[in-house]
Amino acid sequence: MEPKSHLASVLAAGHFAVTAELSPPRSAALAGVRHEVEILRGHVDAANVTDNQGANVRMSSIAVSLVLVQEGLEPVMQVTCRDRNRLAIQADILGASAWGVRNLLCLTGDHGKWGDHPAALDVYDMDSVHLLRMVREMVDGACFDNGRSIPAPAPHLYIGGAANPFAPPYEYRPKRMAKKVAAGAQFFQTQIIYNVPRFREFMAGVRDLGLHQEVNILAGVAPIRSAGAARFMAEKVAGMDVPQSLIDRMSGTPKAAQPAEGIDICIEIVDQVRQIEGVAGVHITAINWPEAVPEIVKRSGLWPRPEIQRN
Numbered sequence: 001m002e003p004k005s006h007l008a009s010v011l012a013a014g015h016f017a018v019t020a021e022l023s024p025p026r027s028a029a030l031a032g033v034r035h036e037v038e039i040l041r042g043h044v045d046a047a048n049v050t051d052n053q054g055a056n057v058r059m060s061s062i063a064v065s066l067v068l069v070q071e072g073l074e075p076v077m078q079v080t081c082r083d084r085n086r087l088a089i090q091a092d093i094l095g096a097s098a099w100g101v102r103n104l105l106c107l108t109g110d111h112g113k114w115g116d117h118p119a120a121l122d123v124y125d126m127d128s129v130h131l132l133r134m135v136r137e138m139v140d141g142a143c144f145d146n147g148r149s150i151p152a153p154a155p156h157l158y159i160g161g162a163a164n165p166f167a168p169p170y171e172y173r174p175k176r177m178a179k180k181v182a183a184g185a186q187f188f189q190t191q192i193i194y195n196v197p198r199f200r201e202f203m204a205g206v207r208d209l210g211l212h213q214e215v216n217i218l219a220g221v222a223p224i225r226s227a228g229a230a231r232f233m234a235e236k237v238a239g240m241d242v243p244q245s246l247i248d249r250m251s252g253t254p255k256a257a258q259p260a261e262g263i264d265i266c267i268e269i270v271d272q273v274r275q276i277e278g279v280a281g282v283h284i285t286a287i288n289w290p291e292a293v294p295e296i297v298k299r300s301g302l303w304p305r306p307e308i309q310r311n
């Protein structure tokens, strides 16, 4: 039998799951990836490998996911619809599954005009909902997007989607999530949460639709390193909701103590989102700061991570 996703097994066993983002390098070197793997190892159940996030070119998520498989840290391979059409995405999925990738996060993707190649042609042959349906058909129906059968073995994947509780209109966000569940999502990772009351309202909407009983929802959290970074996220990053009170707290902290304050805030948010019914885990994004992840995990009481028999 094909080994199952470790992340899926952790969640199925009722543990509060922990994932963290791992950004591929901008260079052709793997040393940084291997270094980050060593930092995250033992502190997370799986690591998300981003796909040209922010529409900025980086090493491909499939290449870095395969390194993680080699190194024994389970990847969540991310795939966007921005850079590849359905032929290329299906080809990558076959290859990734054959090499042991067991989790896939399906995204529409940040728009290309915000990235470092604004003249590039965005593909958007499909969006995240269509992508989720296509992947679910490949996995459960052993069938390509054109309806033709996939010769055995079909890919074997735990399928995820993203949710952004902070994008208006807010009342639509649980409904968008419901569409992704109907299309085949089995787990979700959310946009980074700084506005916990808004996230609580989102989760109430999710519970009204019963989605928390159908899928596992990992709440996105991220330590902020400085007051400047807090202001940047509030003003320049689309889809982020950074309350003024948080910016004031960071600004009121001496510069040298701001990284520690950012970690404290992140741990407080982990604690708050953990209490919300329907939250099954956290997804930590520590941008250019992987060393923050073990500290957040340990001080949140989420270490050691569960050992689960695979299969």
Ligand SMILES: Cc1cc2nc3c(=O)[nH]c(=O)nc-3n(C[C@H](O)[C@H](O)[C@H](O)COP(=O)(O)OP(=O)(O)OC[C@H]3O[C@@H](n4cnc5c(N)ncnc54)[C@H](O)[C@@H]3O)c2cc1C
Residues within 6 Å of the ligand: 049, 050, 051, 052, 053, 054, 055, 078, 080, 082, 106, 107, 108, 109, 110, 111, 127, 128, 129, 161, 162, 163, 164, 166, 167, 168, 176, 189, 190, 191, 192, 220, 238, 239, 240
């Ligand atoms: C956990 C996580 C990981 C991510 N990783 C990547 C990555 O690796 N690469 C990458 O390019 N992007 C990444 N993103 C960004 C993500 O693709 C965009 O934020 C996207 O707009 C929302 O997620 P989605 O792709 O599933 O979009 P969908 O839910 O499919 O939404 C797509 C459409 O909804 C509307 N929409 C969604 N969010 C907003 C908003 N904030 N404001 C206005 N309209 C909106 C837009 O019309 C958009 O075209 C990630 C996001 C999350 C939460």
